[in-house]
Amino acid sequence: MLIDTHAHLADSQFDADRDAVIARARDAGVATLIEIAESPDTWDPAVRLAETHPLMYASVGIHPHHAHHAGPAEWPAMAERLRRLAGHPKVIAIGEFGLDYVRMQNTRDQQDFLFRRQLELALELKKPVVIHCREAHEDLQKALGEFFPKSSTAFECPRPSGVIHCFSGAWSDAQTYMLHGFMLGFDAPVTYPSAKSLQEVVTRMPLERVVLETDSPYLPPQTRRGQRNEPAYLPAVAEAVAALKRKTLPDVSQRTSRNARTLFRL
Numbered sequence: 001m002l003i004d005t006h007a008h009l010a011d012s013q014f015d016a017d018r019d020a021v022i023a024r025a026r027d028a029g030v031a032t033l034i035e036i037a038e039s040p041d042t043w044d045p046a047v048r049l050a051e052t053h054p055l056m057y058a059s060v061g062i063h064p065h066h067a068h069h070a071g072p073a074e075w076p077a078m079a080e081r082l083r084r085l086a087g088h089p090k091v092i093a094i095g096e097f098g099l100d101y102v103r104m105q106n107t108r109d110q111q112d113f114l115f116r117r118q119l120e121l122a123l124e125l126k127k128p129v130v131i132h133c134r135e136a137h138e139d140l141q142k143a144l145g146e147f148f149p150k151s152s153t154a155f156e157c158p159r160p161s162g163v164i165h166c167f168s169g170a171w172s173d174a175q176t177y178m179l180h181g182f183m184l185g186f187d188a189p190v191t192y193p194s195a196k197s198l199q200e201v202v203t204r205m206p207l208e209r210v211v212l213e214t215d216s217p218y219l220p221p222q223t224r225r226g227q228r229n230e231p232a233y234l235p236a237v238a239e240a241v242a243a244l245k246r247k248t249l250p251d252v253s254q255r256t257s258r259n260a261r262t263l264f265r266l
């Protein structure tokens with residue numbers, strides 16, 4: 001049984017066949033699905049999905065792409081909504097949020113403001129965080145370091161603080177995140193022949209810190225490039241991780257599912 005820790009099934013690309021997509025995921029061995037709501041207008045649809053489908057949970061946050069609509073004037077009302085939503089039994093995390101320096105529609109200062117407010121809120125609410133980071137690892141690590149103290153070893157993770165989702169950094173970044181108590185989320189790019197440095201990270205890091213995700217409808221596996229991704233393709237990610245770790249597929253499924261349950265307290 002697998003857990004897809006990151007999907008966007010409220011996306012309009014699933015409007016025509018959402019229930020079939022969820023049924024296919026279940027048939028493919030995905031026992032639990034975490035719906036990630038990344039802007040205020042997706043929060044309620046995500047919670048409704050989680051209420052409707054017993055295998056689904058929701059995480060609510062504001063993606064850095066929306067930082068120019070979530071400044072000091074707008075944030076207090078958004079924080080109030082997030083506090084209310086966080087009381088829902090199916091809302092298990094805050095995110096995705098973070099820093100994204102690729103195709104920026106706003107400034108680094110705007111992103112930094114929103115990133116720190118959501119870190120503070122997650123700590124206040126005692127929820128794990130789902131962190132998005134693209135080409136911003138240095139700034140991200142600086143901020144995370146202020147909120148999450150370093151532990152003495154990258155291998156000990158009694159209570160994970162969150163996940164660096166769709167990890168795309170170097171091995172040194174991976175080590176830093178693990179020291180701050182984070183798990184790393186891996187997606188179908190591990191199946192791409194060109195993703196050598198990502199595969200190296202998977203090979204070197206402890207399986208105890210790995211969670212699997214699809215990021216559906218984005219990032220389809222190698223065999224389905226150019227198509228819409230969906231949670232039923234999660235086994236392709238698990239198989240790639242198993243090959244890199246020289247483990248069996250059941251071992252990887254079991255271990256990463258246990259990691260996800262610990263992380264999201266399921």
Ligand SMILES: [Zn+2]
Binds near residue numbers: 132133165
């Ligand atoms: Zn993301």
Ligand SMILES: [Zn+2]
Binds near residue numbers: 006008
């Ligand atoms: Zn995402």
